Ligand code: ATP
């Protein structure tokens with residue numbers, strides 16, 4: 001297999017997580033092992049049930065038990081969240097150092113950095129230490145410049161319209 005590259009799916013429009021999963025499914029179909037670590041996801045989403053059927057070729061990992069939005073959390077809840085995110089990141093570093101998969105998806109890792117839960121430097125160092133052949137996909141709004149600099153694919157999904165603006169709330173099977 002040739003050199004693995006780094007993808008970034010960013011921007012304020014819908015489609016980052018689903019694009020990353022779609023890419024993972026394609027790669028899985030050609031014999032690649034896919035790991036997806038979903039950060040800051042407390043709520044169950046449809047993809048969890050679908051991807052369960054693809055285990056062990058496509059595995060999803062979540063470490064956060066804390067529910068709700070970070071801006072509503074008190075200090076204790078924030079500390080708990082930070083510890084859970086750190087466990088997730090330790091798992092990612094271990095996955096990288098022991099080369100556990102061919103494709104590694106880090107869903108919503110951009111929010112982890114923008115909320116100062118893990119520093120951008122730590123994520124950059126992790127990416128620089130990835131196995132030669134491993135493909136890594138990072139998603140989330142507001143990708144920092146340092147990540148954009150070292151990525152090979154950078155896609156920005158911009159929202160032109162979203163039904164939320166019409167007052168249509170998140171729908172099961174579409175948003176989650
Ligand atoms: P998806 O999970 O559908 O691929 P995403 O990963 O690009 O979307 P996130 O930024 O992770 O989207 O946000 C999670 C959910 O918030 C999405 O399912 C989505 O529909 C909703 N969302 C995305 N963009 C907007 C927007 N501009 N306004 C309101 N809600 C949005």
Ligand code: MG
Pocket residue numbers: 016017018108139140
């Ligand atoms: Mg997403």
